[in-house]
Structure formats: C-alpha cells, structure tokens
Amino acid sequence: xxxxxxxxxxxxxxxxxxxxxxxxxxxxxxxxxxxxxxxxxxxxxxxxxxxxxxxxxxxxxxxxxxxxxxxxxxxxxxxxxxxxxxxxxxxxxxxxxxxxxxxxxxxxxxxxxxxxxxxxxxxxxxxxxxxxxxxxxxxxxxxxxxxxxxxxxxxxxxxxxxxxxxxxxxxxxxxxxxxxxxxxxxxxxxxxxxxxxxxxxxxxxxxxxxxxxxxxxxxxxxxxxxxxxxxxxxxxxxxxxxxxxxxxxxxxxxxxxxxxxxxxxxxxxxxxxxxxxxxxxxxxxxxxxxxxxxxxxxxxxxxxxxxxxxxxxxxxxxxxxxxxxxxxxxxxxxxxxxxxxxxxxxxxxxxxxxxxxxxxxxxxxxxxxxxxxxxxxxxxxxxxxxxxxxxxxxxxxxxxxxxxxxxxxxxxxxxxxxxxxxxxxxxxxxx
Amino acid sequence: xxxxxxxxxxxxxxxxxxxxxxxxxxxxxxxxxxxxxxxxxxxxxxxxxxxxxxxxxxxxxxxxxxxxxxxxxxxxxxxxxxxxxxxxxxxxxxxxxxxxxxxxxxxxxxxxxxxxxxxxxxxxxxxxxxxxxxxxxxxxxxxxxxxxxxxxxxxxxxxxxxxxxxxxxxxxxxxxxxxxxxxxxxxxxxxxxxxxxxxxxxxxxxxxxxxxxxxxxxxxxxxxxxxxxxxxxxxxxxxxxxxxxxxxxxxxxxxxxxxxxxxxxxxxxxxxxxxxxxxxxxxxxxxxxxxxxxxxxxxxxxxxxxxxxxxxxxxxxxxxxxxxxxxxxxxxxxxxxxxxxxxxxxxxxxxxxxxxxxxxxxxxxxxxxxxxxxxxxxxxxxxxxxxxxxxxxxxxxxxxxxxxxxxxxxxxxxxxxxxxxxxxxxxxxx
Numbered sequence: 001x002x003x004x005x006x007x008x009x010x011x012x013x014x015x016x017x018x019x020x021x022x023x024x025x026x027x028x029x030x031x032x033x034x035x036x037x038x039x040x041x042x043x044x045x046x047x048x049x050x051x052x053x054x055x056x057x058x059x060x061x062x063x064x065x066x067x068x069x070x071x072x073x074x075x076x077x078x079x080x081x082x083x084x085x086x087x088x089x090x091x092x093x094x095x096x097x098x099x100x101x102x103x104x105x106x107x108x109x110x111x112x113x114x115x116x117x118x119x120x121x122x123x124x125x126x127x128x129x130x131x132x133x134x135x136x137x138x139x140x141x142x143x144x145x146x147x148x149x150x151x152x153x154x155x156x157x158x159x160x161x162x163x164x165x166x167x168x169x170x171x172x173x174x175x176x177x178x179x180x181x182x183x184x185x186x187x188x189x190x191x192x193x194x195x196x197x198x199x200x201x202x203x204x205x206x207x208x209x210x211x212x213x214x215x216x217x218x219x220x221x222x223x224x225x226x227x228x229x230x231x232x233x234x235x236x237x238x239x240x241x242x243x244x245x246x247x248x249x250x251x252x253x254x255x256x257x258x259x260x261x262x263x264x265x266x267x268x269x270x271x272x273x274x275x276x277x278x279x280x281x282x283x284x285x286x287x288x289x290x291x292x293x294x295x296x297x298x299x300x301x302x303x304x305x306x307x308x309x310x311x312x313x314x315x316x317x318x319x320x321x322x323x324x325x326x327x328x329x330x331x332x333x334x335x336x337x338x339x340x341x342x343x344x345x346x347x348x349x350x351x352x353x354x355x356x357x358x359x360x361x362x363x364x365x366x367x368x369x370x371x372x373x374x375x376x377x378x379x380x381x382x383x384x385x386x387x388x389x390x391x392x393x394x395x396x397x398x399x400x401x402x403x404x405x406x407x408x409x410x411x412x413x414x415x416x417x418x419x420x421x422x423x424x425x426x427x428x429x430x431x
Numbered sequence: 432x433x434x435x436x437x438x439x440x441x442x443x444x445x446x447x448x449x450x451x452x453x454x455x456x457x458x459x460x461x462x463x464x465x466x467x468x469x470x471x472x473x474x475x476x477x478x479x480x481x482x483x484x485x486x487x488x489x490x491x492x493x494x495x496x497x498x499x500x501x502x503x504x505x506x507x508x509x510x511x512x513x514x515x516x517x518x519x520x521x522x523x524x525x526x527x528x529x530x531x532x533x534x535x536x537x538x539x540x541x542x543x544x545x546x547x548x549x550x551x552x553x554x555x556x557x558x559x560x561x562x563x564x565x566x567x568x569x570x571x572x573x574x575x576x577x578x579x580x581x582x583x584x585x586x587x588x589x590x591x592x593x594x595x596x597x598x599x600x601x602x603x604x605x606x607x608x609x610x611x612x613x614x615x616x617x618x619x620x621x622x623x624x625x626x627x628x629x630x631x632x633x634x635x636x637x638x639x640x641x642x643x644x645x646x647x648x649x650x651x652x653x654x655x656x657x658x659x660x661x662x663x664x665x666x667x668x669x670x671x672x673x674x675x676x677x678x679x680x681x682x683x684x685x686x687x688x689x690x691x692x693x694x695x696x697x698x699x700x701x702x703x704x705x706x707x708x709x710x711x712x713x714x715x716x717x718x719x720x721x722x723x724x725x726x727x728x729x730x731x732x733x734x735x736x737x738x739x740x741x742x743x744x745x746x747x748x749x750x751x752x753x754x755x756x757x758x759x760x761x762x763x764x765x766x767x768x769x770x771x772x773x774x775x776x777x778x779x780x781x782x783x784x785x786x787x788x789x790x791x792x793x794x795x796x797x798x799x800x801x802x803x804x805x806x807x808x809x810x811x812x813x814x815x816x817x818x819x820x821x822x823x824x825x826x827x828x829x830x831x832x833x834x835x836x837x838x839x840x841x842x843x844x845x846x847x848x849x850x851x852x853x854x855x856x857x858x859x860x861x
Contacts, residue, residue: 037555046553050555054555253460253464256460256461268842269839281821285482285828288478289483366572370573373803380574384806398581401581404574405578408574413565
C-alpha cells in the first residue's frame with residue numbers, strides 16, 4: 001500500500017536544497033578573527049597587548065624612515081634639512097656607502113673590481129646551489145675562486161691560473177693513481193700539484209707584468225667585503241677539513257681518534273675571540289722567524305680551524321645517524337675504507353647534516369664581525385672605528401646599525417631559507 | 432671427507448704485511464700519523480724557541496704577582512690598583528661568571544616563553560614571535576651588544592636629569608634610578624648581623640668596604656641562604672607527604688598555604704632578626720651615591736646575550752614540543768586534562784628530554800659569547816687578563832694560554848654537569 005502516502009502528505013521534495021552559506025558570524029574574516037585572536041578572554045588580552053606593541057614599534061619606526069633624508073654631507077646639514085622633525089639621517093649611508101662596503105683603504109678607483117667579483121658571485125654560486133641548472137655551468141663555480149682572487153687582490157693573472165692548473169693536474173694524477181691505492185693517489189696528487197705551483201711561482205715572478213691588475217694589499221680589505229671574503233673562504237675551507245675531522249673522530253685508530261677528539265673539544269671549548277687573539281699576537285711566535293703572514297691570512301686560518309671543529313661535530317651526528325647496515329653493506333661489497341666512505345657513507349651522512357652545516361655557516365658568517373675586536377675594519381669595525389668617531393657624523397648611530405643589521409639579515413635569512421628548500425628537495429624517503 | 436686446505440698457516444709476520452695486511456696496516460698509518468704530528472709540533476716549538484721576542488722574554492708567569500695598576504669598574508671582591516694581576520684576573524673571571532649566569536637564566540625564560548608562544552593558536556602572537564626569532568637569529572650578537580649599549584647610553588637620562596625641583600626624570604618608585612651610566616638598585620644591608628662592624632653604607636660615598644665588613648656581610652648572606660635551603664627541603668617534605676596521602680586516600684591535601692608559609696615566614700623572620708635595611712641610591716653631587724650600580728655595559732651585555740640566545744632556545748623548545756607526537760596530546764585530552772595541564776604534565780616533561788642537549792650547548796655559547804664584553808668595556812676575563820694585563824706586561828703567550836685554559840675548563844665543567852643532569856632525566860631503556 002505504498003500509494004497511501006501520496007494522499008496523506010501534501011508535498012514531497014524531489015531534489016536536495018542547495019547548501020546555504022553559514023551564518024555571517026560563523027564565516028570569513030569574522031570567524032577567523034574570533035578563532036585566532038579572541039578565542040578566550042586571555043587570548044583577547046594577549047592579542048591586544050601584542051597589537052599595542054606592534055603599533056608602538058611601528059609608530060616610532062615609520063616616521064623615522066619616511067621623514068628621513070638622504071641629502072646633506074654632514075650631521076649638521078642633515079639636521080638643517082630635517083628642521084627638528086623626527087627622521088633618519090640616511091645621508092650618512094649615501095656618503096659612506098663605499099666605506100661600508102669596501103673599507104676606507106681600498107683604492108676608490110678600483111672599487112669596480114670587488115663589485116664585479118660580487119656580481120659574478122651570482123653567476124658562480126647558483127650552479128652549485130640549484131641542481132636543475134645545467135651541469136656545465138659548474139665551470140663558472142670552479143673558475144670563480146681564482147677569478148675573484150685576481151679581481152680583488154690584483155697582480156698578474158698567472159698566479160691564479162697556475163693555482164688552478166696545479167689543482168687540475170693534481171686531480172688528474174689522483175684519478176690515474178687512485179686505482180692502485182687511495183693513499184698513493186693522494187700523495188702523488190700532492191707532489192704533482194706542488195711541482196706545478198712551484199713552477200707557476202717562478203713564471204709569475206718572471207712575467208709579473210702579464211695581464212696585471214694593480215695589486216691591493218690584504219690589509220686594505222674592509223667593510224662588508226671583508227665579512228663576505230672571510231665567510232665564504234672559511235666556510236669552503238672548513239667543510240673538507242670538518243669532514244676529515246669527523247671521519248678521524250669515528251676512526252678505529254686510537255692515535256688519529258685521540259688527536260681529533262682533543263682538537264675538536266679544545267676548539268669548541270674556547271671562544272673565537274681568543275683564537276683571533278692567537279692569530280693576532282701569538283701565531284707569529286710559532287712561524288719561522290722572518291715569515292710575514294698577512295693578518296687576514298692568519299685570521300682565515302684560525303676561523304677555518306674554528307669552523308671545522310663545529311662542522312666536524314655536525315657531520316659526526318650525520319655519520320652516527322646512519323644505520324649500521326650501511327657500513328656493513330659497504331664492507332660486504334668488498335669496498336675498501338676510502339671507497340665505502342666516498343660512495344656510500346658520506347653522500348648519505350652529508351645529506352643528513354645539511355641543516356646543521358648551514359647553521360654553522362650562518363653562525364660563522366655572523367662571527368666574522370668579531371675581527372673588528374682585533375682592529376680589522378670589517379663592517380662593524382668601519383662603523384665603530386671610522387664613522388662613529390668622525391666629527392662629520394658624530395651622533396648618528398641608528399642609521400648605521402640598522403643598515404648593518406639589514407645587510408646581515410638579508411644574507412643570513414637567505415641562506416637559512418635556501419637550506420630549508422634544499423632539505424625539502426633532498427628528502428628521498430616517504431613522499 | 433678430506434679437506435683440500437691444510438691447517439691454517441702459522442701467521443708469520445713479514446715486513447711487507449705492514450702495507451698489505453689490514454691487520455697491521457693500521458699500525459703503519461698510526462706510526463706515520465704520530466711521526467707527522469711530532470714533526471709538525473716540533474717545527475712549531477723550534478720556531479718558538481728561535482723567535483727573538485720569546486728568546487728575550489722567556490715564558491714566565493711571575494707577572495701575575497706584580498701590581499696591576501689599573502682600575503676595574505665592577506668589583507665583586509675588594510680590589511685596588513695595587514692588587515696583583517692575578518687578583519685582577521680573578522675579578523675578571525667572576526665578572527664573566529656573573530654575566531654568564533644572569534644571561535643563562537633570562538635567556539632560558541625568554542626562550543621557553545617565545546618557543547611556546549610560537550606554537551600558540553593566536554595568529555598575532557605566533558607571527559610576532561617568528562619575527563623576534565628570525566630577526567635576532569640572523570644578526571650577529573656583536574651588533575646586538577653594540578646596539579643595546581648605544582641604546583642604554585643615548586636613551587636613558589643622565590644623572591643630572593634627576594636634579595632640581597622639577598626633574599626630567601625620577602627614580603622608579605623612588606628606589607631604582609635608571610641612568611645612562613647604568614641602573615642603580617637599592618642595596619640590602621643588615622644592622623643586627625653577626626660581626627662587630629655595622630654593615631651600614633659608608634657616609635661619604637666611599638664604596639670600598641674594609642675586608643672585615645665584607646666577611647661579616649657574607650656571613651649574614653650565608654645565614655639567609657641556609658634558611659632558604661631549609662625552606663626548600665621543608666617544602667619538598669610537604670610535597671612528598673601530600674603525594675603519600677594522595678596515593679593512600681586518592682585525595683591530595685591542599686598544601687599551597689603550607690608551601691607559601693614555609694617560604695615566607697622563616698625568611699621574613701630571619702631578615703627581621705638580622706635587621707634588614709635598604710640603602711637607597713640618592714643623587715649627591717654629580718652622581719648617584721649608595722645602592723648597587725649595574726653598569727650599562729653589564730646591562731647591555733646581559734640583555735643582548737639574553738635576547739639573542741633566547742631566540743635560539745625558542746627554536747629548540749619549539750622543535751622539542753613538535754617532536755612529541757600528537758597522539759600524546761590527544762591521549763591526555765581524552766583523559767580529560769585541560770590544555771594547560773596537558774602542556775605541563777604530558778608534553779613538556781617529554782619535550783624536556785629533547786630540549787636539554789641543545790640547551791646545554793646554548794649555555795656554553797652564552798659563556799663563550801661573554802668574551803665579547805670587551806667591546807662595551809665590561810671588565811670580564813678577556814678584558815682584564817686578555818686585554819689590559821696583556822697590553823701592560825706584553826706577556827701575550829702566557830695571558831692567552833691562561834685565558835683559553837679558563838674558558839676550556841669552564842666549558843668542560845658545564846658540559847659535564849649538564850650531561851650528568853641529562854643522563855638523569857633521559858629515558859631509561861632496558
């Protein structure tokens with residue numbers, strides 16, 4: 001008797017009602033604000049306090065930036081232009097920009113050289129950072145260190161060319177001899193490279209006028225350029241050293257292991273500043289009398305040693321994180337120590353260590369400011385020693401510090417963002 | 432069945448095996464390594480021996496007992512320019528420890544708060560904390576120290592602003608004067624303390640106290656410390672008793688008033704008996720007299736290290752909390768715990784295990800970063816021993832060796848202590 005319904009029920013809906021939008025108060029921005037900012041009374045208070053803090057910060061900062069002037073060549077002229085209003089005196093940045101970047105001793109007529117080197121950095125570094133770029137572009141990365149050295153320090157091009165040739169020859173010899181024995185290959189490569197370098201030194205002395213740029217002494221380096229040089233050079237040098245130290249610390253040979261442990265723990269236990277003191281005053285005692293190392297070279301040595309100890313600890317974490325089966329797999333394939341490290345262990349361990357290595361690199365780059373303590377004129381040294389002390393700009397400090405903060409922030413934040421991107425790219429497990 | 436191979440040959444050692452046999456090759460490598468190390472260090476030492484400067488002066492730590500001859504602005508223990516270099520170095524070391532301890536405490540507090548707030552469900556707070564962390568992590572600590580120094584020198588009023596009938600600045604609550612030289616706090620002292628010398632502020636503003644007064648004052652503070660320790664153990668006993676009761680009856684007795692009384696009453700009684708008075712800083716002449724002056728170098732260093740390291744600790748705390756699987760939170764919620772108790776009873780105790788090891792290295796970083804005090808003129812060990820003493824005596828090698836030895840010992844001790852603590856809270860497996 002299914003027909004009875006047709007008589008008892010007047011109307012039967014045959015289609016579904018389209019879903020109605022939620023009530024005004026339960027959707028969109030209002031709902032979001034209620035959920036995220038004012039969900040409880042405590043939350044509401046916290047939100048209001050936070051908004052007040054933000055307003056307080058911005059109300060001080062924005063007029064200072066917007067009203068700021070870029071005109072004038074001294075603090076007095078600047079104050080005249082501002083006429084008592086709140087505003088930054090950014091003219092100091094315009095006037096001292098080249099000092100902030102290159103230091104006050106680098107010849108101004110040659111500023112194009114480090115600038116060019118800096119611009120070329122953007123050609124040389126991306127192939128190493130982004131794997132999707134064509135591999136042949138790595139040639140730029142390989143050539144860059146020698147080119148940059150020639151541009152920044154000047155002198156004849158023969159020196160960096162032979163430095164590069166020495167490395168290439170060493171590598172070729174290594175590849176040839178490595179099939180017989182890894183250690184023998186390493187040794188032969190070292191000998192071959194040394195011969196080439198010695199030969200190159202003789203030739204460079206002989207033909208020092210070939211493709212010659214005006215040489216600039218190391219002590220003339222300064223400003224943000226010095227921070228960049230120290231940061232890039234020391235990170236690149238400390239990475240291989242750190243890998244060696246980490247392997248040494250994992251080694252079964254007690255002598256090697258003991259030395260690596262003592263070295264790493266010693267370096268990690270003392271502040272960088274004491275190592276810089278060593279570079280500044282003590283290191284000269286331990287070098288043959290009469291040798292005259294540049295201060296910048298001594299500082300590079302000490303910072304590299306410092307960073308390598310930290311990198312070694314990071315990589316040791318990566319090595320320890322690998323399952324034991326990986327080591328055993330290498331052994332069971334009949335690979336010797338060097339082969340199994342190069343082909344199996346290190347590629348995985350280094351991948352795990354990337355975030356840590358980047359942290360160390362960022363920390364190291366920030367620590368390059370410490371050289372200002374041993375009276376080198378890096379960015380901080382220039383600001384403290386040269387600009388804050390000058391009569392033309394006495395009383396101007398916030399503009400300079402904000403500029404310094406901005407420079408470091410851009411570089412460090414950029415590096416850490418890159419590392420996060422790289423981590424996502426290299427994640428080969430559960431996708 | 433006969434085996435084709437004979438019994439294993441007696442493993443005779445031949446000289447060639449040093450290179451071919453993996454069992455012996457390690458000895459070869461180690462011997463080479465030892466020889467290389469000896470040659471390298473021998474080369475360094477022979478250079479040092481042949482160095483004309485070192486030949487002339489030799490290595491001699493006798494300079495430590497000579498009079499230092501310079502002023503130190505912050506003296507936790509009595510010191511005059513006639514005191515020895517050793518005493519100056521000790522003062523520097525104590526100053527290092529003071530600022531390291533202060534910064535560790537505040538950085539932890541800041542870092543834990545910021546780390547938890549970064550996971551808050553309040554959007555504004557979350558973003559604000561991210562900005563804090565990113566800004567402070569990505570700018571060198573040296574720049575932060577200098578910025579906070581600039582801030583304290585140029586923004587706070589000079590002592591002269593406190594003068595006159597209608598001064599530009601007034602001390603906070605009439606007790607604490609914030610000036611561009613530093614912050615003057617009231618100094619507590621005892622009128623009834625043990626020791627015959629009344630520990631009152633010197634009348635003419637001469638703040639170099641005689642030794643006897645120092646001893647009496649320290650003895651009084653020791654009494655206060657002992658009372659606090661007694662309170663601590665009493666409170667622990669009360670808590671244990673409450674736990675026993677709870678286990679027996681299922682109801683936890685209300686103890687908060689007992690705890691409060693145990694902390695407050697004995698302390699108040701002791702301080703009253705010892706006759707506690709406050710030496711409030713007052714403006715006399717050009718400067719404030721009396722009270723304790725925390726110089727702006729200390730304030731800037733302390734504050735900069737705290738907020739800088741706090742940002743790192745915040746990241747460690749956040750990572751530790753995120754590492755606790757959400758199943759734990761959900762299980763606790765299913766048991767009916769409220770969010771705050773979930774955080775306090777379930778998540779944080781587990782997260783702590785993950786947080787502590789990186790926290791240790793942050794503490795070590797703070798200690799090492801205090802050596803940057805030299806840029807703001809705070810007289811820590813690097814500024815006394817590694818700065819003025821080194822420049823005055825010219826004994827670079829000795830000074831820097833001592834300096835490194837101090838930091839190394841201190842770092843190793845801290846990491847040993849913290850690792851022991853870590854081992855005690857770590858998850859016990861099997």
